Amino acid sequence: MTKMLRFDAEAARKTEAAYTTPELVAQRREVLRLLALQPGESVLDIGAGPGFLAAEMAAAIEPGGRVFAVDPSESMRELARSRGAALEIRSGSAEALPLPDDSVDVMHARWAYFFGPGCEPGLAELDRVMRPGSRAFVIDNDPTRSTFGGWFRRGYPDIDPTAVERFWSTQGWTRTPVDMGWRFSTRADLESVVRIEFDEATAEAVLAEHEGVEVDYAVNLWSRGF
């Protein structure tokens, strides 16, 4: 999920539908395991979107922890509010985090802003808000693997996976490949999410070639300590 920088209510709703598939529920559990959250920690979810993972993180850091769910989209913040979890939902962006210096133990950002070259302003903000001894995790698509990765290469030919990998490793981040997938309840749900993800020509081309309601999907988990 890459191209959307602004979410209107309809796009936010369709995106939320994609997040409730069993595969994404399982992937959130795997990500939670890798984050290894501890009670009392302060967690920052940048580009938290509809807030599914943020809500699960809030349960993991009780008692005494806090989860700050930051997103520039009011539609997304509204969906996050509907999770009913103890989230501190804030308007803001990766480039201008609404948090004080040295205040975060764990940062997570999935499919949001941190896509490699160009995200230096957000990385500078991380240097400011992350506490000494804290850890950060970024999840992005892996265009080198999976059916979805092939679609991604077609939709975003200017993104060079080698340059992206070099960018993260030069900044001291480590890559962990993670496999996941989408399985929608209806073909219409799959089609609407593909049409959000890609421009019209790419979306129609991949939908014409791909049958059914499932697609395998590979991501990279980038991590580093501060």
Ligand SMILES: C[S@@+](CC[C@H](N)C(=O)[O-])C[C@H]1O[C@@H](n2cnc3c(N)ncnc32)[C@H](O)[C@@H]1O
């Ligand atoms: C594809 S959604 C991912 C949502 C969520 N991280 C997840 O995986 O469930 C991308 C989110 O990034 C947010 N976003 C866009 N530009 C951003 C920025 N500059 N800083 C932080 N978040 C941003 C969008 O509003 C949207 O909610």
